[in-house]
Amino acid sequence: MAGIYVHIPFCRQACLYCNFHFSTLLKQKNDLIDALLKEIIRTTTFAGNETIATVYLGGGTPSLLETKELNAIFNTLHSKFSIASDAEITLEANPDDISPGKLRMWKQTGINRLSIGIQSFFEEDLKWMNRAHNAQQAMRCISEAQDAGFSNLSIDLIYGTPTLPDDHWQRNVEKVTGLGVPHISCYALTVEPKTALHQLIHKHKMQDTDPEQQARQFLQLIQWLTGAGYEHYEISNFSLPGRRSRHNTSYWQGKPYYGFGPSAHSFNGIDTRSWNIANNALYIKSIREEVLPVEKEVLTETQKINEYIMTSLRTMEGIDLDLVQLKFGEHMAGNVKKKAGRFSQERIFIANDFIRLTDAGKLFADGIAAELFED
Ligand code: SF4
The missing domain is CATH 1.10.10 (Arc Repressor Mutant, subunit A)
Structure with a gap:
C-alpha cells in the first residue's frame, strides 16, 4: 500500500514564519493545476497497480482550490491509481476558507479528514504570525466542520511565540480538547533562515523567541494532552487512541509514497527518493516541455x-x-x-x-x- 501527497503551492497571505514552498501569485493557479494533472498522468508507478491507502493534499493552502480544480485532481488520481475504498483522504484547510458550502463540496469530492491550521485562538498571536484568519474564524470553524460531518479532524497549534503566555497556551489546548478533536499537531515556533520573521528579528523589529518558554510550553502540552487521554505518538503529534494520522505514520514507517506538485517528495519504499523543483514557474515550464522537473537520489x-x-x-x-x-x-x-x-x-x-x-x-x-x- 502506498500514499499520495499533492502539494498546492499557493497562499493568500504569507505567514511570517513560513518556510514551506508557496506563492501568493494566484494568477498562476490554472497553469499550475494543468501541469499537476499532467505530472500525475505521466508518473511511472513504483509497482504495477498498487493500492493507495492515503491521499494528503497539503501546501500552501489547498483549501483555496475551487470545486472544479479539486474534482480535476481527484478524477485524475482515480484514473491513474487504485485508491482503496477506505482510504484516508486529508485536506489541509485554513479557517478563513471554511464555510458550510465548502465543507459540503469537500465531502462530495471524497475528502474524509481535515487538517485545520488554527495555530491560535488569540487575535494577538494570529496578528503576530500574520495569519490570514482571525480569532473569530478560528473559534467557529471546528464546530462548523463537525456539524458538516467531519469527525476526523486534526488541528495545528503553535506555541512559543512572544505573544503567547502560558495561560493562553492552556486555553488554546483546552479549546481543542473540549471540542473532542481526535488529532492535534503542535509545533514550537521556529525562526527559519530566509523567512520574513528571521529578518524582522535580525533588524530588532520583532521580539525573538525564548527557548525556555518553548521548552516549558512543550512539557506543559504533554502533561495536558496525555492527561486528557491523548497518545503522544510522535514528537509533534497527539491523538486519541486509534486516531493517528495514517498518512504521516506511513512516512515514519518508511512506506512508499508519491509526491506531486512543486517541491513534493516521493519515496519508492526501498532506496530511492526524489523531489520536484520548488519553483512554480519552472515546474509549469518543465512539464510543458514534457520533462518531469525532478531530482533523484539513491540512498546508501x-x-x-x-x-x-x-x-x-x-x-x-x-x-x-x-x-x-x-x-x-x-x-x-x-x-x-x-x-x-x-x-x-x-x-x-x-x-x-x-x-x-x-x-x-x-x-x-x-x-x-x-x-x-x-x-
Ligand atoms: S498558510 Fe501555511 S503554507 Fe501558507 S504561508 Fe502560512 S504557514 Fe505557510
Whole structure:
C-alpha cells in the first residue's frame, strides 16, 4: 500500500514564519493545476497497480482550490491509481476558507479528514504570525466542520511565540480538547533562515523567541494532552487512541509514497527518493516541455539507517533494535545500542530492545538522533 501527497503551492497571505514552498501569485493557479494533472498522468508507478491507502493534499493552502480544480485532481488520481475504498483522504484547510458550502463540496469530492491550521485562538498571536484568519474564524470553524460531518479532524497549534503566555497556551489546548478533536499537531515556533520573521528579528523589529518558554510550553502540552487521554505518538503529534494520522505514520514507517506538485517528495519504499523543483514557474515550464522537473537520489545503507534513527526516535515506539538487526545487521544494532547507552536515563531509556526518549529527551530529539547516527 502506498500514499499520495499533492502539494498546492499557493497562499493568500504569507505567514511570517513560513518556510514551506508557496506563492501568493494566484494568477498562476490554472497553469499550475494543468501541469499537476499532467505530472500525475505521466508518473511511472513504483509497482504495477498498487493500492493507495492515503491521499494528503497539503501546501500552501489547498483549501483555496475551487470545486472544479479539486474534482480535476481527484478524477485524475482515480484514473491513474487504485485508491482503496477506505482510504484516508486529508485536506489541509485554513479557517478563513471554511464555510458550510465548502465543507459540503469537500465531502462530495471524497475528502474524509481535515487538517485545520488554527495555530491560535488569540487575535494577538494570529496578528503576530500574520495569519490570514482571525480569532473569530478560528473559534467557529471546528464546530462548523463537525456539524458538516467531519469527525476526523486534526488541528495545528503553535506555541512559543512572544505573544503567547502560558495561560493562553492552556486555553488554546483546552479549546481543542473540549471540542473532542481526535488529532492535534503542535509545533514550537521556529525562526527559519530566509523567512520574513528571521529578518524582522535580525533588524530588532520583532521580539525573538525564548527557548525556555518553548521548552516549558512543550512539557506543559504533554502533561495536558496525555492527561486528557491523548497518545503522544510522535514528537509533534497527539491523538486519541486509534486516531493517528495514517498518512504521516506511513512516512515514519518508511512506506512508499508519491509526491506531486512543486517541491513534493516521493519515496519508492526501498532506496530511492526524489523531489520536484520548488519553483512554480519552472515546474509549469518543465512539464510543458514534457520533462518531469525532478531530482533523484539513491540512498546508501548509512543514509537509510540514519533516516530510520531520526524518524523512529521521534515516535512513541522508538528505535526497534530487532528491526535494525534484521534490516542492517547485528553490528549496526550493536552500535546504536552502545551509543544510546552513553545517554543518561533522564533523556533516553532502553526497554525490551526499543530505544525511546523521555519527555525531557524529546526536547533534544534531533541532537540525540545525530549522536546515534552511523558515520
Ligand atoms: S498558510 Fe501555511 S503554507 Fe501558507 S504561508 Fe502560512 S504557514 Fe505557510
